[in-house]
Amino acid sequence: MSGEAGPADAAKTGADAGAAPLTERGARTRARIVAAAREVFEERGFLDTRVAHITRHAKVAYGSFYTYFPSKEAVFLEVADRLFQEMTQHDLLPAAGPSPAARVRRANRGYYEAYRRNAKMMAIIEQVATFNVEFQELRRKHRAGAIGRSAKAIERWQRAGLVDPGIDAEMAARALAAMVDHSLYLWLVQGEDAPDTQRLLDTLDDLTIRALGLQA
Template sequence: MPSEPEPAPLTERGARTRERLIAAAREVFEERGFLDTRVAHIARHAKVAYGSFYTYFPSKEAVFLEVADRLFQDMTENSLVPPAGPSPAARIRRANRAYYQAYLRNAKMMAIIEQVATFNEEFQEMRRKHRAASLGRSARAIARWQRAGLVAADLDPELAARALSAMVDHSLYLWLVQGDDAPGTERLLDTLDALFVRALGLPDTP
């Protein structure tokens, strides 16, 4: 079967309308949750005619995927272990703080993300791809430190990256989304840094 033709490029005005719909969708999802949001809510919030919504997105699910894709890009823009810095421990500290700031920007949507992840397979696949790319960068950093003799050679870089990422991610989720009582930002981040560095056996130097 012939493939469907690519949609025509948007005009400047069309691009602005599409961006307005994406921004409105995020705000409505954060306010109502995914299940209770309707296309009519998004269109009204964006001040766009109901029928015009479908010029840009075929469904509520499609605009949600766009919102989520941008969120994941923001969350994983800085991998858990950035490639350069004065020392491995300093890189980890910088990455954890960058991730905290990204999580703080996106905390309201993260609750919706977890809701949709329980039933939408297309969304689950998108999240896996973003996470795999970020974890891959972290695993490669750990492997470099192994070659430099800083991390034990018998440690699996990918599994270590997954475990340490899960520790940071879930700690921030419980604190920023679920509202768990925490002793303060710096104390929490310092603790996560220390656990990360010591788990890998890295020298704790600035």
């Protein structure tokens, strides 16, 4: 990966195998660096961010950064990993709820709220995804988990006679996730002209419900 090289004796991140456990103070410092990194990435973008920008914003010594992260790429991966965990906890088709259609509506609104909160970082993520292979793999891992859970929900509904058994559950989950995700990206990140939010979400709900043949 390209980027600033850390000191030769920089310690591995706390997440690395064999790393010593962090003290309470160390954990607080690390968390402050991660929080500051996110704010700096959102302000400057990934390419223009330097470790010095992050440490200055976190109010820690420059060398302290390398106690916890070997590079700005490493802290970016941690920021992105946390963001993906928040984003993908809202399954497209959650298991619990009064009815499948109600679950779809609740999930779409949960995902919209998460996307809206993270819109600035989502823009940076799209930038980094074009050239960072390690980051691409991280995004694929989280996306695959969410799609897999949605596919299992479709399969359950197929067994219950609620969805056409001829539908490919995995491909349906992928296609529906892409529709929702890209629609929100254009709306919240690109600022593309669109109907009001409620109309957009209602339409995404209707398209998902009708695609699966669910009772509204």
